[in-house]
Amino acid sequence: MAKLKVHGVSLSPFVRKVLFALAYKEQPYDQVNVFPGDTSDEFSAISPLHKVPVLEDDGFTIPDSSIILRYLEAKYPANPIYPADPQDQARACWLEEYADTRLMECCAGLFRERFLARAFFKREPDEALIATILSETMPPVLDYLESVVQDDGFFLGDHLTVADIGITSAFVSAGYGDFEPNAESHPKLAGYVARATASPIVVARLAEEQAAAASLTG
Ligand SMILES: N[C@@H](CCC(=O)N[C@@H](CS)C(=O)NCC(=O)O)C(=O)O
Numbered sequence: 748m749a750k751l752k753v754h755g756v757s758l759s760p761f762v763r764k765v766l767f768a769l770a771y772k773e774q775p776y777d778q779v780n781v782f783p784g785d786t787s788d789e790f791s792a793i794s795p796l797h798k799v800p801v802l803e804d805d806g807f808t809i810p811d812s813s814i815i816l817r818y819l820e821a822k823y824p825a826n827p828i829y830p831a832d833p834q835d836q837a838r839a840c841w842l843e844e845y846a847d848t849r850l851m852e853c854c855a856g857l858f859r860e861r862f863l864a865r866a867f868f869k870r871e872p873d874e875a876l877i878a879t880i881l882s883e884t885m886p887p888v889l890d891y892l893e894s895v896v897q898d899d900g901f902f903l904g905d906h907l908t909v910a911d912i913g914i915t916s917a918f919v920s921a922g923y924g925d926f927e928p929n930a931e932s933h934p935k936l937a938g939y940v941a942r943a944t945a946s947p948i949v950v951a952r953l954a955e956e957q958a959a960a961a962s963l964t965g
Pocket residue numbers: 759760761762782783784785796797798799800810811812813847
């Protein structure tokens with residue numbers, strides 16, 4: 748059977764979610780380096796919104812990181828990424844959704860303006876936007892996450908879930924924009940992000956991302 752294929756570049760936080768899940772589930776894959784917003788006929792056929800990632804499995808294709816994670820769980824149930832308890836599962840899915848939307852807006856904004864602007868878009872960072880994210884948009888997001896994260900271990904429960912995958916990927920992107928939660932104002936969240944980014948799967952992924960990041964910064 749053909750190997751799984753992930754379409755999308757490694758530095759995309761949504762592609763990173765899928766790569767984390769594949770690593771956790773110990774599934775080998777090939778990667779096709781498609782950039783976000785690819786409007787070619789070939790990519791449009793498998794990603795009508797022109798977004799990455801898309802997963803390809805033996806001719807079957809499916810876009811959207813959250814849908815891909817559900818597919819991977821159904822196909823490879825070992826090392827589960829959804830809690831069994833219905834309420835815990837709903838909570839994990841909600842936190843994944845929150846990470847993909849409000850948290851990601853902040854983190855991806857910092858990644859874009861502080862990293863991609865010069866390295867990829869060859870323009871100056873939008874300092875006004877960075878200031879707005881840091882002073883207005885991000886603080887309530889951090890407050891919310893601080894109020895729900897566990898003191899120790901995973902974001903919730905006793906094993907890695909889609910909540911960890913989404914939240915960690917967003918904070919990895921923020922890291923490219925020199926941002927991490929402040930240990931004085933948000934001690935539980937800062938501790939969580941430090942633990943999560945030191946975990947073997949994340950360390951290994953970041954090592955592989957170095958090449959992609961280096962090719963942009965020259
Ligand atoms: N909900 C989607 C979001 C994917 C997404 O926004 N990907 C970005 C790259 S990080 C993209 O491809 N953007 C291109 C565009 O919006 O045209 C998912 O979870 O996969």
